[in-house]
Amino acid sequence: MTHSERRIPEATVARLPVYLRCLIELADDRTPTISSERLAEMAGVNAAKVRKDLSYLGSYGTRGVGYDVEFLLFQMSRELGLTQDWPVVIAGVGNLGQALANYGGFTDRGFPIGALVDVDSTKVGTSVAGVTVHHLDELPQLVEAKGIAIGIISTPAAVAQSVSERMTAAGITSILNFSPSVIAVDAKVSVRKVDLAVELQILSFYRRRADGPGSMGPDTTGPDPAAAANVT
16 A cells, blocks of 8 residues: 555644645745654644654655655645646625635635636626626536636535535535534535634633633623522
8 A cells, every 4th residue: 555545644644734735835935845743832732743754755854854745735736636737616795605616715725716606696696806706506617617626605604514415415525614514515525624712712712711710800600609699
């Protein structure tokens, strides 16, 4: 089994884009080589984890020298499928959908917005970031004509499941779900969920821990102390 055929753990896959960002920064600064310790520091992980992760790419570095930045950048881009563009369709052109469509970073990173779809007749036919909004019913034709590879769901939660089914029926097997709901898909479909509210709640947890128990605020789970004082 070659390194390209080896199964890469999901945790490692999740770190590869972080390493990639660091490598792009190093390449822009014309840094020729990087040690695992320095890359670990930039990525916020430990050096042993970096070496293990990079070994899945077949890259082991050179003792006393480190890793060749340009070659490692190529390896990682290839493994992440970034040596070609992957056109994206956004379903749901509300405030979030429009913000995503207007974000230039997708195109810069190889994910051009190929199509926008909605069911709102007031939006169909309009243009967002230079892309015409089509009706959701046109999705199969758009997927074929534009070579759509990835679907982004930015619809209300109530319709996210049906939209995901329309996407898979049109041949889309990679979905990024921004809707605040869990969608059920076939095993052959890859789904990533982005829930901003959940991320904020996790940050709230760590903020509360950092502040310590003395700053937790009033306990709202028990009786009101003022009310209890008036009980006879």
